[in-house]
Amino acid sequence: MKCSQCGVCCRLFLINLxxxxYRSGKYKTMFDEFVDDFEEAELVGANILEQKEDKSCIYLEDNICSIHPNRPQSCRPFFCSSQEDKFKTMIEKIMLYKEK
Ligand code: SF4
Structure with missing residues (x-):
């Protein structure tokens, strides 16, 4: 199934770089301060993409990823039509969100 571009996944989930x-500096992240030790950056969430006030991804514009060709690795394998077990919980959350 093709992505319907509802944008829900880009509103619900935090994206870890x-x-x-993270070191590339190409992405807007939660903290302005750069944390050089990546393990520490992961622990404190410094490698998470910035969110807008409504908690959607900073790069989501009109339900479309404004950096799609360069989107982070975390965003690439996910499709809400996936049958993979690892995405089951995420897909359930998307369905619940859509039912609201
Ligand atoms: S980077 Fe793009 S695909 Fe990834 S969450 Fe943000 S808007 Fe969605």
Whole structure:
């Protein structure tokens, strides 16, 4: 199934950058301060993409990812039509959100 571009997944989930992505400085993250020790950055959440006031991803514009070709690795494998077990809970949360 093709992505319907509802944008719900980009509103519900925090996106963790990989170390390479975090060090690249290309992405807006939760903290202005850069945490050099990546383990510590993960612990405190410094490698998480910034969110807007409504908790949606800073890069979500009109339900479309404004950086789609360069979106983080965490965003790439997820489709709400996936049958993979690892996405089951996320998909359930999306369905609950849509029912509200
Ligand atoms: S980077 Fe793009 S795909 Fe990833 S959560 Fe943000 S808007 Fe969605």
């Amino acid at each position: 990989t170390e390479e992505e």
